[in-house]
Amino acid sequence: MARAATTQRKIVVTTAAWIVGLLIFFPILWTILTSFKTEGDAIAFPPSLFPPHWTLENYFEVQSRSDYFRHFVNSVVISIGSTVLALLIAVPAAWAMAFSPTPKTRDIMMWMLSTKMMPAVGVLVPIYLIFRTLGLLDNVWGLMVILMLMNLPIVVWMLYTYFKEIPVDILEAARMDGATLGKELVYVLVPMAVPGIASTMLLNVILAWNEAFWTLNLTAARAAPLTAFIASYSSPEGLFWAKLSAASTLAIAPILVLGWISQKQLVRGLTFGAVK
Amino acid sequence: MATRQTKALARAMMAPSIIVLFVWMIVPLVLTLWFSFQRYNLNYPERSGFVWFRNYYFFLTDPAFLQAIGNTLILVVGVLVITVVGGILLALLLDQPIWGQGIVRLLVIAPFFVMPTVSALVWKNMMMHPQYGIFAWISKTLGLPTVAWLTDYPLASVIIITAWEWLPFAALILLTALQSLDEDQKEASEMDGANFVNRFIYIILPHLARAITVVILIETIFLLSVFAEIYVTTQGGPGYSSTNLPFLVYVQALLNYDVGGASAGGMVAVVLANIVAIFLIRIVGRNLDA
Numbered sequence: 001m002a003r004a005a006t007t008q009r010k011i012v013v014t015t016a017a018w019i020v021g022l023l024i025f026f027p028i029l030w031t032i033l034t035s036f037k038t039e040g041d042a043i044a045f046p047p048s049l050f051p052p053h054w055t056l057e058n059y060f061e062v063q064s065r066s067d068y069f070r071h072f073v074n075s076v077v078i079s080i081g082s083t084v085l086a087l088l089i090a091v092p093a094a095w096a097m098a099f100s101p102t103p104k105t106r107d108i109m110m111w112m113l114s115t116k117m118m119p120a121v122g123v124l125v126p127i128y129l130i131f132r133t134l135g136l137l138d139n140v141w142g143l144m145v146i147l148m149l150m151n152l153p154i155v156v157w158m159l160y161t162y163f164k165e166i167p168v169d170i171l172e173a174a175r176m177d178g179a180t181l182g183k184e185l186v187y188v189l190v191p192m193a194v195p196g197i198a199s200t201m202l203l204n205v206i207l208a209w210n211e212a213f214w215t216l217n218l219t220a221a222r223a224a225p226l227t228a229f230i231a232s233y234s235s236p237e238g239l240f241w242a243k244l245s246a247a248s249t250l251a252i253a254p255i256l257v258l259g260w261i262s263q264k265q266l267v268r269g270l271t272f273g274a275v276k
Numbered sequence: 277m278a279t280r281q282t283k284a285l286a287r288a289m290m291a292p293s294i295i296v297l298f299v300w301m302i303v304p305l306v307l308t309l310w311f312s313f314q315r316y317n318l319n320y321p322e323r324s325g326f327v328w329f330r331n332y333y334f335f336l337t338d339p340a341f342l343q344a345i346g347n348t349l350i351l352v353v354g355v356l357v358i359t360v361v362g363g364i365l366l367a368l369l370l371d372q373p374i375w376g377q378g379i380v381r382l383l384v385i386a387p388f389f390v391m392p393t394v395s396a397l398v399w400k401n402m403m404m405h406p407q408y409g410i411f412a413w414i415s416k417t418l419g420l421p422t423v424a425w426l427t428d429y430p431l432a433s434v435i436i437i438t439a440w441e442w443l444p445f446a447a448l449i450l451l452t453a454l455q456s457l458d459e460d461q462k463e464a465s466e467m468d469g470a471n472f473v474n475r476f477i478y479i480i481l482p483h484l485a486r487a488i489t490v491v492i493l494i495e496t497i498f499l500l501s502v503f504a505e506i507y508v509t510t511q512g513g514p515g516y517s518s519t520n521l522p523f524l525v526y527v528q529a530l531l532n533y534d535v536g537g538a539s540a541g542g543m544v545a546v547v548l549a550n551i552v553a554i555f556l557i558r559i560v561g562r563n564l565d566a
Contacts, residue, residue: 010375014374014376018374024383024443027395027403030410031398034402047410047413089292089293089296092289093290096286096287097286097290099286100286102286112293115297116497119500119522119546121525121526121542122542122543122549123304123305124525124542125311126307129535130307149297152293152297156293212392212393213522227504230393231393231504234397234507244401245402248397252394256390260385260386263385267448267449270445270449270494271449275452275490
């Protein structure tokens with residue numbers, strides 16, 4: 001009796017959850033399905049959920065008409081480049097703060113977080129002018145540095161919360177067993193730190209990939225990553241939905257997969273360790 | 277001896293981060309402040325000079341500014357209400373035993389990973405388009421008049437798009453917090469005959485309080501700077517009806533080339549964000565001590 005009630009309840013809850021989930025996911029699903037339609041079918045009325053005539057034409061068209069691949073490479077270079085740069089600077093800092101904290105560490109952490117609060121528009125004008133003077137507008141390297149700076153506080157914070165969880169006792173145990181500093185680092189610390197560094201990296205790549213203030217304002221044609229490339233579709237009053245959908249699908253697919261993999265770490269990274 | 281060495285090493289390890297962030301934060305900010313007191317338009321380089329607070333005066337008395345501030349606040353509050361309330365409901369739903377829970381979770385968080393320009397364009401064209409959009413199709417099917425979302429309700433449209441992007445964030449964090457709720461406590465209250473409403477008010481909500489605060493504060497930081505969603509959809513229009521502060525500064529700087537005015541606007545945005553930041557830092561800081 002009680003069991004029947006719980007099963008019944010589970011059916012109801014499951015149905016509700018799936019409906020809500022599909023509704024929320026619908027715009028993405030719709031985009032993916034539209035990318036396989038012909039342009040005519042894409043704006044057909046009434047719309048059909050599944051493409052009446054499946055085609056890969058749009059994907060080829062996007063590439064041949066607008067050199068999609070170059071923008072994709074820009075996105076990869078900028079997001080991975082800025083992440084690696086940030087890690088190079090942040091790993092030592094987070095390490096030092098986690099393992100030899102001083103009374104000032106807390107203030108430094110807080111100050112770093114506060115730089116993240118600065119709205120980008122507050123510094124848009126000088127950055128734009130500096131970039132113009134240095135010839136860094138529409139330049140992949142310039143953008144890489146800006147995004148590194150944007151995300152550096154999050155990276156330091158996230159690494160810090162991971163490093164904090166590495167038990168220091170284990171170092172002493174290793175030392176007692178006669179491990180040298182070098183061995184200690186290679187065999188004990190690095191293996192324990194790698195998962196934290198990896199998830200920090202993942203989150204940062206996601207953030208950099210989707211960043212859409214600096215990428216829109218500091219690039220034109222040459223260095224434009226996918227965010228800016230997709231935005232360029234907004235001007236022609238669109239009857240290019242199938243192509244737009246193909247370009248969008250390609251732009252979000254890699255990061256959607258990465259995001260799904262890293263969803264657990266995401267909560268922690270985005271709340272600066274406040275919710276785990 | 278070893279400690280002094282360690283300390284020096286620790287300092288050396290932290291130095292690059294601190295220096296880089298310091299330069300990134302201070303130099304442009306000082307420049308913005310400096311420009312904000314200058315008459316400085318890239319179109320008229322010959323007209324220049326120190327004008328004290330005139331840029332602020334023009335910016336703050338410009339009707340567009342008041343409207344932009346209003347829109348910024350409506351946007352932030354609107355999205356917050358939708359995402360927090362929706363997020364709590366979603367989290368409660370997903371916390372139940374469901375078949376295929378993992379997949380539903382993936383479906384729900386997916387929008388958060390979609391780049392803002394894509395979500396804005398998809399919504400603009402495929403959902404809200406007055407002729408071919410899904411909403412138009414629903415209206416027509418139900419025999420209702422179709423709505424030109426982006427021209428008739430521009431700000432509401434931007435709010436809907438932005439809320440769609442941030443709802444997963446709220447839901448994911450609240451769900452994580454919900455899952456850390458002690459099962460025993462839940463069961464005990466159920467045994468005591470507490471109904472759902474009571475359980476929600478006296479046990480679940482207090483448990484979620486901190487997570488909700490964190491969601492509100494972090495979202496506020498990002499929502500104060502919503503840009504791409506407006507840039508791609510309404511371009512701030514019609515008129516200034518969907519222009520928020522970041523977009524106004526962008527128009528002033530990169531379209532009107534008014535460096536002085538834009539800088540003054542930028543400084544106003546900095547002040548606004550700082551007010552929010554003070555609260556956020558306190559909360560996160562408290563967590564650091566715990």
